[in-house]
Amino acid sequence: EAAVTQSPRNKVAVTGGKVTLSCNQTNNHNNMYWYRQDTGHGLRLIHYSYGAGSTEKGDIPDGYKASRPSQENFSLILELATPSQTSVYFCASGDWGAQDTQYFGPGTRLLVL
Amino acid sequence: QQQVRQSPQSLTVWEGETAILNCSYEDSTFNYFPWYQQFPGEGPALLISISSVSDKKEDGRFTIFFNKREKKLSLHITDSQPGDSATYFCAARGGWQLIFGSGTQLTVMP
Numbered sequence: 001e002a003a004v005t006q007s008p009r010n011k012v013a014v015t016g017g018k019v020t021l022s023c024n025q026t027n028n029h030n031n032m033y034w035y036r037q038d039t040g041h042g043l044r045l046i047h048y049s050y051g052a053g054s055t056e057k058g059d060i061p062d063g064y065k066a067s068r069p070s071q072e073n074f075s076l077i078l079e080l081a082t083p084s085q086t087s088v089y090f091c092a093s094g095d096w097g098a099q100d101t102q103y104f105g106p107g108t109r110l111l112v113l
Numbered sequence: 114q115q116q117v118r119q120s121p122q123s124l125t126v127w128e129g130e131t132a133i134l135n136c137s138y139e140d141s142t143f144n145y146f147p148w149y150q151q152f153p154g155e156g157p158a159l160l161i162s163i164s165s166v167s168d169k170k171e172d173g174r175f176t177i178f179f180n181k182r183e184k185k186l187s188l189h190i191t192d193s194q195p196g197d198s199a200t201y202f203c204a205a206r207g208g209w210q211l212i213f214g215s216g217t218q219l220t221v222m223p
Binding site for chain 1: 117119145147149154155156157158159162202206210211213214215216
């Protein structure tokens with residue numbers, strides 16, 4: 001059974017609309033991450049969280065907010081979606097340690113028209 | 114700025130050949146280097162990793178070679194199989210964060 005799930009898997013939004021991407025993990029990891037993946041850029045970190053109630057800015061936080069209401073759930077919020085936010089978004093979970101492995105969800109493909 | 118660079122962007126090899134994927138980095142404080150494998154429509158998954166105290170890590174057909182002095186590493190996939198066709202990301206741990214390269218898309222022709 002998948003340990004990191006994302007919903008929705010596909011989303012079409014209109015410019016200026018609000019979009020919420022959800023992530024759930026059953027790994028009981030403290031850390032969760034939101035990345036976007038674009039051709040030529042690899043994975044870029046948007047926001048991350050150390051635990052319930054915490055959110056931190058990553059490398060490209062502008063235009064995004066995050067919410068971590070519980071250990072299991074981490075949401076990415078686009079208050080005013082723009083076409084430049086069209087991308088594939090990945091959630092990941094992980095814990096501190098010697099290897100610091102991150103476990104990724106299947107991704108959400110977002111198209112902003 | 115791109116602190117982790119990968120080359121080539123895409124690579125095609127024949128089944129049975131050795132595929133060599135390259136990675137370089139800039140920050141000498143990076144101490145852990147995982148490689149992730151991603152199939153179309155899926156999220157990346159950890160394939161193999163190496164710490165900066167080692168110069169080689171082997172796991173079956175996958176081997177990482179690490180040159181700390183030159184800040185370079187490479188992933189060798191021996192006896193490549195069509196099922197190895199995927200995008201491979203090199204990453205580096207800098208402090209609390211994993212920094213990913215832009216990936217190499219590998220195609221293994223049968």
